[in-house]
Amino acid sequence: MNHQASTSDTKVQCTSDGTASAANESDARNELTAAQDAVHRLRRYVPAAVAEAVLHDQEKLRGERRKVAVLFADAVGFTHLSASLDAESVFDLINDLLSRLVECVHRYGGMVDKFTGDGLMAVFGAPVAHENDSEMAVRAALDMQKAAAEFEPIARAQLGAPLQIRIGIHTGLAIAGILGTQEQAAYTVIGDTVNMAARLEALAQTGHILVSSRVYHQTRALFNFQSLGTTPVKGIDQPVPIYEPIGDRSEPLPTRGLEGITGVFVGRDAELEQLRALLAAFLNDQRGRLIVLQGEAGMGKSRLVTETLSTITSDQVSIWKGRGLPYAQGVGYGIFRSLLQGVARSRSFGAAWDSQVSPPLRLFLWQMLGRLSPEEQVRLRHLGPERAKQLTTLALREWVLGEARQQPVALILDDFHWADDLSRDALRTLVNLIHKAPVLLCVMTRPQPESPLELAVPPAEEPLVTPLHLELELKPLSPEHSRALLAHLVDLSSMPETLVNTILSRAEGNPFYIEEFVRMLIEKEMLTLGDHQWQVTSAVELQTLEIPTTLRGLMMARVDRLPQDLQDVLRNAAVIGLQFSARLLEEVESRLHGPASVLPPLERLAGLGLLEERSRAGEQVYAFRHIVTQETVYRSLLRSQRPALHRTVAECIESVYAADLVNQAEVLALHYDRARERG
Incomplete structure (x- = not known):
């Protein structure tokens, strides 16, 4: 690029x-x-995100640490096969193939880092992070295989032999930024993660995909894999386990939990009791219900719903699940497409709709699934957007009512914060069905302060013991429940109490965070699996207990979605520390970017749940809402960038608190000490 x-x-x-x-x-x-x-x-x-950064935030492109997934793809034997062609034909042929592969990368939010002659290197997670970059990379790889298969007849006609690709994927930390000179430069990522992905691609058999164990563990709930054992890899002392993704699972597995440990459900008894009472009422009175579960990532929304539904069978309720996907936000009805794909997988295609939906409306469901014939596509083209929207929503409504006529139906809509506008509108229409049929709508979402999910439920005509509508917000686990969860995973008698407290303080009551800290210790071979728990087997240096890469990706995905001015403020605040005064941050911003009030961006960041205002006599003070956010943003800075920023903060402290430096001595010494550290 x-x-x-x-x-x-x-x-x-x-x-x-x-x-x-x-x-x-x-x-x-x-x-x-x-x-x-x-x-x-x-x-x-260059990708749009890189272009915007070049134009508006060139400092950021000088380099940052990022959790990325790296993919290498190569057309095997192309140079040998194309020896008999002239240069122009070779160029056209490889360009055709690479164009198809690039489309797969862009479909899932990836960036083509470079072309490698007969292949390419793609990056997911830089310059913009997604919380599931490993999933994005695997999906792109599977689509690349399909694209290469479609290209195969073209290649065979010109080369006289099949042309296939092989792919390698690894995930981890890397340095991302601009390399080069003023005259010519490129945005790229470098590091061991890149090297490992390249070596996996070289090891892959023709027509196959190889992924590392880290990619496997992060995506095994979503894809079927074949374990290929272990293999020596250049630069790695021990043989490494490798896996091949085969395709999507028909039913995704739970994404939480650790291998070898039976899951435990703690700290949600009150919420579980409320949900089961509502479910019992739904089955008893055959009246529809709406459940909205809200909570930050990792709080256990999906697990809570799974526990709630574990008491019923498919003979009692038809359960269909849809999932919002970040890469499908630009696709209309994305979450309902996901749901209908599950229906189509579990039934024959015709049987899924024929008895419930009238023939004219079936076309709109087929369109959502990409099953229209060319003739049917022509028939729908003359419809305007508004009319197509009305008929698609009507088709969904008719299908749900048809399902509910046979037996009660539950629609489980997970990750609704990724839903597109058409999915939101369709849900508002379906909510009205709870008065007409036994339809249970269960919506799981994260807080969305700037675009909250608002669903109007018409009141029941007669009093009900159990309400039609239940909204629950999942809060962090209590310290006692957090410790109980950690104790279920790890033998705490083998773990230093200081390490226990460090994990619990950083996790802040988030079950997923607790699991990820334990998983990181497992990957570092500091824990081994005993009979029922993991046990500490080597000393753990607390100062090296970093934020797990999965949590870095989760946090940076949220930060990258912010406007650039808010990202700048958040980054400089992270250098100051977990808590900071608005007055000090404004002085830092003024020296780095010129005079401007920081109060509007701070108020907006607080409204988004990233910061919170705290009272302190005489001045406005803000703090990061989560320790993990502050550490992740700070650690995204290169070590070479940090000293100058710490020196700026120290000088600003001397200026802002000139009359009270005695009380600032400790923090001032900290920043000057870090300003002297070598990058």
């Missing part, structure tokens, strides 16, 4: 009264046109 576009020289010179001469206006127009052309060229050759 080389780029030579620059917009830094684009300036408009104005006279003191704010007007410009005709000559200056002409120059300004020419410079603006040139800048727009440069921006257009830049966006053709």
Whole structure:
């Protein structure tokens, strides 16, 4: 992704009264046109996120630590097979194949880092993170296999032999940023993670995909894998386990829990009792119900629903599940497409709809599943967007009512915070069915302060013992329940109490965080599995207890979705520390970016749940809501970048608190000490 576009020289010179001469206006127009052309060229050759960063946040592109998934793909034997073709034919043929592979990368939010002659290197997680980058990479790889299979007849016609690809994927930390000179530079990622992915690709058999154990563990709930044992890898002392993804699981497994340990459900007794009471009422009076479960990632929403439904059978209720996907946000009805795909997998295609949906409306369900014939596609093209939306929603409504006529039906909609607008509108329509049929709607979502999910449930005509609508917000586990969960996973008698307290304080009552800290210790071979628990087998240095890469990805995905000005404020706040005064941060921002009030961005970050305001006599103080967020944002900075930022903070402390430096001595010493650290 080389780029030579620059917009830094684009300036408009104005006279003191704010007007410009005709000559200056002409120059300004020419410079603006040139800048727009440069921006257009830049966006053709690099991903949109990189282009925006180059234009608005060049400091960020100097480098940052990121959790990424790296994919290498290569057309096996292409050079040998194409020896008999002229150079232009070779170029056209490989370009056709690579174009198909690039489309697969972009479909899942990836970035093509570079082309490698007969293949490519793709990155998921830089410059923009997704909390499930390993999943994105595996999905892209599986789609690449399909794309290569479709390309095979074209290659065979020109080469006289099949052309296949092989793929390797690994995930971990890497350095991401711009490498090169002012004249020519490229945004790329480097590090051991990249090297490992390249070696896995070289080990893969033609037509196959190899992934590391880390990718496998992060995605095994979603895909079927074949274990291929262990194999020596250059640069690694011990043979490494490798796996091949075969395809999607028909029914995803629970994504929480550790291998070898039976799951335990703690701290949710009150919520479970409420949900089971509502479920019992739903089965008893055959009246529809709406459940909305809200909670931050990892709080156990999906597990709570699984526990609630564990007491019923498929003979009592038809249960269909849909999942919101970040890469499907631009696709209409994404969460309902996911649900209907599950229906189509479990029944023959015709039987899934024929008895419930009238023939004219069936086409709209088939369209959601990509099953329309060319003739049927032509029939629907003349419809305007609004009419198509009405008929699609009507088809969904008719299908749900048809299902409910046979027996009660439960629609479980997970990760609804990823839902597109059409899915939200469809849900609002389906909510009205709870008065007409035994339909249980269960919606799981994260808090969305800027676009809250608002569902109006019409009141029942007669009093009900159990309400039609239940909203629950899952809070962090209590310290006692957090410790109980950790004790179920690890033999605490073998773990230093200081380490126990460190894990619990950083996890802050989040069950997923607790599990991920334990998983990280397992990966570092500090724990081994006993009869029923993991046990500490080697000393753990507390100062090296880092944030697990899975949590880094989760946090950075949220940070990357923020506007650039909020990202800048959050990054500088993280350098100051877990808690900071608005006055000090404003001085830091002023020195780094010029004078501006930090209160509006701080208030917005607090509204988004990333920060919280705390009272302190005489000044406004803010704190990161979660320790993990502050540590993740801080550790995304390169070590070489940190000293200068700490020096700026120290100098700002001396300026802001000049009259009270005695009380700032400890924190001032900390920042000056870190300012002297080598990168």
